[in-house]
């Protein structure tokens with residue numbers, strides 16, 4: 001959320017909000033009835049090109065099809081688009097009132113029935129979350145509109161002579177790096193989330209301010225938002241790197257016997273922007289923040305998925321955000337997730353991942369959108385402007401309908417290489433999920449199991465082929481090594497555990513020389529054998545004695561060639577098994593893997609399924625190319641040495 005709340009929101013925002021809220025259709029109904037379990041509804045909002053972002057020929061890479069679906073260009077096949085289906089889709093011409101009236105206002109009445117509700121704005125940075133939630137003085141968003149409506153409703157329902165007395169309080173907090181911080185009392189530090197015996201979630205010590213009017217709300221909300229601004233300036237973009245949570249509680253007390261009490265909670269949440277660190281290149285604090293953001297968004301995805309699929313276990317406790325929302329997501333609570341997306345081509349990847357996060361279903365449509373755009377333009381010209389107006393029955397603010405003409409989609413063929421590389425890695429990721437582009441998170445359980453099994457079988461097949469190839473290579477090289485001419489220049493390379501102090505080392509050969517298997521086994525039987533690596537000096541090769549660290553450095557470039565293919569494969573397999581089956585604790589037994597990395601690996605595995613090869617580890621957050629290299633070297637050499645000394 002942009003921390004700065006426009007000053008005019010105070011007056012103009014209130015007036016504008018009133019115009020929307022004044023026609024409030026809320027009513028207090030069905031109190032006391034047990035409601036059916038509610039799933040999380042998902043809406044997508046596409047923002048328009050904002051000032052200065054559209055190039056001369058810029059067209060969106062995503063467009064609405066009707067009030068529930070949209071399509072996005074498929075970068076892999078320009079003749080296809082990907083169609084996504086949601087509970088609601090709001091196009092670029094939709095107004096703040098459309099989103100509020102269509103997706104938020106209907107759930108507010110449940111608060112007066114003693115039920116909870118939540119509205120979450122999700123999406124990449126700059127896609128319009130703050131605009132949707134807070135808005136501007138001219139276009140107030142969900143927060144001012146909902147507050148205006150709720151306050152008006154509670155005034156009416158709690159008036160003298162009515163059976164219930166109503167009161168409203170507000171709290172405002174942020175979740176930053178898994179810490180719960182009170183924005184109404186910034187000095188209070190990290191707060192604890194607790195659950196009472198009835199399953200209600202509480203934050204002891206969190207400030208609650210009674211509010212009876214919108215002016216009251218602003219009096220508390222504006223300075224609290226300023227608190228966030230200070231943090232944002234100091235910590236660089238902190239505002240978009242925390243989840244901002246506004247909690248509004250409606251308490252009801254019956255005026256006459258039996259003096260019942262009810263409480264309804266409304267969470268209005270501007271989530272931190274979702275991002276991919278491999279693309280942003282985040283380091284240090286940014287990386288840490290991103291880790292926390294991605295973890296909590298990932299858990300939120302799992303929670304929404306579990307609720308919508310009716311799974312028996314919902315992983316609320318896996319992050320502070322979902323723990324806080326435990327009694328307001330699922331059960332009898334009413335929740336709406338608004339995924340915000342941007343039309344610009346540079347956001348294409350973020351848009352695809354936001355849609356995959358939010359999607360319940362997706363299909364590929366054979367639609368050559370570039371041709372279609374042309375036809376549309378031509379048809380437009382042929383029809384003339386008047387006809388075009390008549391042919392567009394929807395009011396401008398309404399979501400796109402199937403009958404409406406579709407705007408042309410952005411051509412993705414002229415994509416820059418960096419973007420292409422990012423897409424390729426996303427594609428590999430989706431490919432490794434065996435999903436053919438279907439988000440695994442949103443795939444029904446049985447289907448998911450079948451997919452996982454297929455992927456596993458394919459991976460095994462690949463592994464078998466790889467091993468065969470290595471064996472063949474080893475055979476060829478072994479023949480070369482025994483060739484008398486070659487023998488003059490080469491001597492077998494031996495490997496010993498890294499811990500040895502004195503070793504005989506030479507510069508790695510350009511040509512790999514792999515010992516015959518038999519010889520390796522003989523050497524393995526003697527654990528004290530030294531490493532013999534040839535070094536070329538002055539055109540001749542000679543053996544030199546160096547200490548272990550120097551040998552490690554010298555052998556850096558071709559360490560894999562120093563190990564027999566069999567040992568290499570076994571070492572890799574051992575690491576792979578550990579990566580796929582080990583707990584976070586087991587994973588820490590690997591070199592270069594600390595507690596945080598171990599947790600990230602477990603998280604990645606839960607999201608994407610098993611690693612198909614050790615190199616997949618590079619997809620885990622924080623595993624840079626360099627880190628991967630040293631990880632592989634340290635672990636494979638160590639394990640291979642262990643295997644050689646203790647062959648299983």
Ligand SMILES: Nc1ncnc2c1ncn2[C@@H]1O[C@H](COP(=O)(O)OP(=O)(O)OP(=O)(O)O)[C@@H](O)[C@H]1O
Nearest residue numbers: 001002047050124125126127128129130131240273
């Ligand atoms: N529907 C919209 N109509 C007009 N302008 C919009 C719309 N959505 C967003 N914008 C504008 O786009 C810009 C970025 O939007 P916004 O700040 O809401 O993004 P955000 O997702 O909250 O980003 P961050 O995560 O960095 O806070 C702002 O200038 C905002 O006014």
